[in-house]
Amino acid sequence: MSDNGGPSFQDCRSPAKSYSTSELKIVRRRFSVRMSFINQDTESNPSVDKSTPQHSRRCQNGRSPKLKESVMTGQLSVKERLTKHNAVLLHVDHQEGLYTGVRDIATLELKHNVIGLTKAALALGIPIVVTTTTESMWGPMIPELAAALAKHDVIERTTVNAWDDPRVVRAVQATGRKHIIVTGISTDVCLAFPAIAALRDGYTSYAVVDASGGFSQIQVDLGVARMVQAGVVPVGYSTVAVELLGDNAAPESQAVYAGLGIPFSNMVFGLKQYWQSSAQAG
Known part of the structure; x- marks a missing residue:
């Protein structure tokens, strides 16, 4: 129970749903159909050298290793690296009602990762x-994120895909940055839809999977697979943060690691402060 007597986020959680063999077969069949179209396109493509060992050697899923690499890497082929000077962070639909349905990651861990990245x-x-959708239906933004972004305006919209709201697009465009880091609840909709849409509009999209959550594990898996096939780059909350930091000697480094709340980094900084105070005392 929460402090006000109502149900807490943890109270609303239930064990993840187990899927039957028949349901899993349906998913595998859909992937097989999609892969068959990819294979047919490869076979009919005159630019592919079919005499090479790469073409004759097939992966278990029927794709050539070369094709698999091109599908899985997507936007990793871009020349410009992700830095703190070219990145913008987009938070989508981190709302109390939606959090009660998350099943692939513990609520407290999800909040920790979202706030740490922020x-x-x-x-x-x-x-x-930052944007929310139909708060009368899905509730307000989680209080922890609202507190961290107290000086930021929240764009409340009604569209399912955040990228379909011109205000969201204009807000991103106004930053002048072309690398967009996206989080969202849920992973397969509120994260995947705008990440893919931004990619089509010329942005390099990064999906922070562990700062997002889905309503079942299979929905999350399918959402991530769809994003990767489209060219979105999947990342973790701390991984993308240290990539943006770039240099541990930077003046922001201690604030970044403190914000991320990684246990080992907290210990390292604690030891650093201890040795500094010991040296001064000596």
Whole structure:
């Protein structure tokens, strides 16, 4: 129970649904159909050298290793690296009602990751755009994120895909940055839809999978697979933050690691402060 007597987020959680063999067969069949179209396209493509060992050697799923690499890497082929100078963070639909349905990650861990990424972005001076959908239906933004972004305007919209709201697009465009880091509840909709849409509009999209959550594990898996096939780059909350930091000697480094709340980094900084105070005392 929560402090006000109502149900807490943890009270609303239930064990993840187990899927039957027949349901899993349907998913595998759909993937097989999609892969068959990819294989047919490869066979009919005159630019593919079919005499090479790469073409004759097939992966278990029927794709050539070369084709598999091109599908899985997507936007990793871009020349410009992700930095704190070219990135913008987009938070989508981190709302109380939606959090009660998350099943692939513990609620407290999800909040920890979202807030950690947000604090790291603030420390690095990275622009943050935040949007919610139909708060009368899905509730307000979670209080922890609202507190961290107290000085930011929240764009409340009605569209399912955040990228379909012109205000969201304009807010991202106003930053002048072309690398967009996206989080969302749920992973397969509120994260995947805008990440893919931004990609089509010329952005390099990064999906922060562990700062997002889905209503079942299979929905999350399918959402991530769809994003990767489209060219979105999947990342973790702390991984993308330290990539943005770039240099542990940077003046923002301690604030970034403190914001991320990684246990080992907290211990390292604690030891650093201890040795510094010991040296001064001696």
